[in-house]
Amino acid sequence: MPLNCWSLASRAPRFQFLGQTTDTLRHRRYPHTQFNPCYRFMPKTTHHHQSYCSLHSSVSTSKLGQDQGRFSSSTTMENGGHYLRNGFQAATGESYTKELEVAVRAVQMACSLCQKVQQKLISKSQDQVQAKEDNSPVTVADWSVQAIVSWILCETLGRSNVSIIAEEDVQSLSKTRAAGLLETVVQTVNSCLAEAPLFGFQPPEAPLDALQVLEAISRCSSTMPPSSKFWALDPVDGTLGFVRGDQYAVALSLIDHGEVVLGVLGCPNYPMRKEWLSYHHRYHRIVSRLTPPAEDSWDKGCVIYARKGSGEAWMQPLVQEGKKLVWPNSARRVRVSAVDNPEMATFCEPVEKANSSHSFTAGLAHSVGLRKQPLRVYSMVKYATIARGDAEVFMKFARTGYKEKIWDHAAGVVIVQEAGGVVTDAGGRPLDFSGGLYLQGLDRGIIASAGAELHERIIKAVDASWNSSSLGEGEKAS
Numbered sequence: 001m002p003l004n005c006w007s008l009a010s011r012a013p014r015f016q017f018l019g020q021t022t023d024t025l026r027h028r029r030y031p032h033t034q035f036n037p038c039y040r041f042m043p044k045t046t047h048h049h050q051s052y053c054s055l056h057s058s059v060s061t062s063k064l065g066q067d068q069g070r071f072s073s074s075t076t077m078e079n080g081g082h083y084l085r086n087g088f089q090a091a092t093g094e095s096y097t098k099e100l101e102v103a104v105r106a107v108q109m110a111c112s113l114c115q116k117v118q119q120k121l122i123s124k125s126q127d128q129v130q131a132k133e134d135n136s137p138v139t140v141a142d143w144s145v146q147a148i149v150s151w152i153l154c155e156t157l158g159r160s161n162v163s164i165i166a167e168e169d170v171q172s173l174s175k176t177r178a179a180g181l182l183e184t185v186v187q188t189v190n191s192c193l194a195e196a197p198l199f200g201f202q203p204p205e206a207p208l209d210a211l212q213v214l215e216a217i218s219r220c221s222s223t224m225p226p227s228s229k230f231w232a233l234d235p236v237d238g239t240l241g242f243v244r245g246d247q248y249a250v251a252l253s254l255i256d257h258g259e260v261v262l263g264v265l266g267c268p269n270y271p272m273r274k275e276w277l278s279y280h281h282r283y284h285r286i287v288s289r290l291t292p293p294a295e296d297s298w299d300k301g302c303v304i305y306a307r308k309g310s311g312e313a314w315m316q317p318l319v320q321e322g323k324k325l326v327w328p329n330s331a332r333r334v335r336v337s338a339v340d341n342p343e344m345a346t347f348c349e350p351v352e353k354a355n356s357s358h359s360f361t362a363g364l365a366h367s368v369g370l371r372k373q374p375l376r377v378y379s380m381v382k383y384a385t386i387a388r389g390d391a392e393v394f395m396k397f398a399r400t401g402y403k404e405k406i407w408d409h410a411a412g413v414v415i416v417q418e419a420g421g422v423v424t425d426a427g428g429r430p431l432d433f434s435g436g437l438y439l440q441g442l443d444r445g446i447i448a449s450a451g452a453e454l455h456e457r458i459i460k461a462v463d464a465s466w467n468s469s470s471l472g473e474g475e476k477a478s
């Protein structure tokens with residue numbers, strides 16, 4: 001794969017931002033690491049593919065495909081990918097290659113599971129929706145995806161190498177009154193695992209029983225990261241979108257010593273025509289009735305992924321039902337939008353105003369000159385819209401006191417950054433994933449942008465309007 005030259009720490013350009021260089025920020029906040037955790041400030045020309053200063057490694061995409069094809073057809077992947085051991089990897093820090101491929105395959109599998117559950121949910125009863133103690137809807141898909149991802153990561157990477165922090169805990173599912181639900185989860189997990197060979201994995205020798213499924217789920221901690229290198233999983237991010245038949249995401253990331261080093265976002269309902277992003281229902285109806293999708297069509301659903309420092313973000317279509325995933329499965333590179341004129345730019349935000357103040361972002365949009373209607377999208381799909389170039393800005397301003405969880409952002413942040421975008425808190429600082437379950441020291445809100453200029457304008461607008469806003473008032477009162 002070509003490597004973007006900006007990704008090499010020694011050659012990374014230093015850009016002034018809010019009076020600081022990225023180097024200054026890195027050393028202040030991440031003194032212990034060799035990675036550049038900060039947003040990548042690229043010169044504008046890097047928005048265009050042809051202006052990349054690319055280093056072509058000895059590992060070309062086609063070579064990668066050959067190697068990975070070999071090990072994906074083998075059963076355990078343990079011996080796969082000899083490129084992992086060559087000198088190039090050591091020289092450029094191109095590590096986590098195997099983890100990335102396993103994660104993408106696992107997320108593909110999880111998306112397939114979610115699609116089936118969502119289909120049932122929409123077409124039939126509501127009996128797969130469960131009320132959690134906090135009253136948010138939780139589905140069979142949440143637990144099943146967590147079980148699948150946990151099981152696959154442990155089987156392929158080795159149980160002792162895998163720590164996972166994930167949203168669902170096993171308590172409510174273990175209660176006797178949840179026996180029916182547990183049975184549905186076990187069935188869902190086993191029918192998904194029966195298809196493991198299609199995704200390049202070896203299935204279990206026998207179907208998993210309830211205890212094994214519970215064990216896979218509970219291997220994930222929902223409170224503290226179990227070690228300095230761990231996976232963060234949101235099995236179904238955007239639960240509301242999921243139960244409403246709309247956008248949701250399967251989000252998996254690998255965090256190593258506080259750095260998000262891999263991000264994988266499965267977006268099963270992402271329409272390939274961005275105009276349909278906010279019209280999923282109508283889109284689905286029209287497409288399925290009038291123009292049945294071709295076998296290999298890209299009409300809906302993708303997995304987007306990136307590795308920190310690679311300067312690249314990739315998108316695969318979802319594997320069609322019954323088809324085999326042949327790596328790299330028509331992966332295409334994605335890149336943020338080149339639009340930097342606010343009048344032409346689209347900003348997206350959470351659908352629910354309880355999750356982010358719509359009135360505050362409307363004020364910001366007005367002062368920055370963002371003229372288009374906000375694109376309201378459930379889940380981390382919002383990060384995908386920025387990485388794919390379908391929107392230019394994502395803003396989230398939660399109520400004062402809300403603590404953002406790492407699994408709601410980690411995968412999206414690294415994907416947007418590697419696609420050429422910028423993600424910081426509202427104070428211009430990189431999001432800090434080094435403190436366990438929650439983002440550390442988050443200043444007011446989260447902003448992701450396609451370019452540094454747009455980003456800086458928004459940050460200035462936040463500063464100018466915060467104190468007089470109800471969010472600012474709330475902060476003073478608390």
Ligand SMILES: Nc1ncnc2c1ncn2[C@@H]1O[C@H](COP(=O)(O)OS(=O)(=O)O)[C@@H](OP(=O)(O)O)[C@H]1O
Nearest residue numbers: 236237238239350351352354355377378379398402
């Ligand atoms: N009060 C409050 N404020 C801010 N954020 C909250 C809040 N409550 C929950 N959450 C977390 O936000 C996740 C959903 O965020 P979204 O951006 O998808 O919001 S929305 O559904 O589009 O409105 C949601 O993720 P899921 O639970 O996976 O859906 C939560 O982790």
Ligand SMILES: [Mg+2]
Nearest residue numbers: 234237238408
């Ligand atoms: Mg979530």
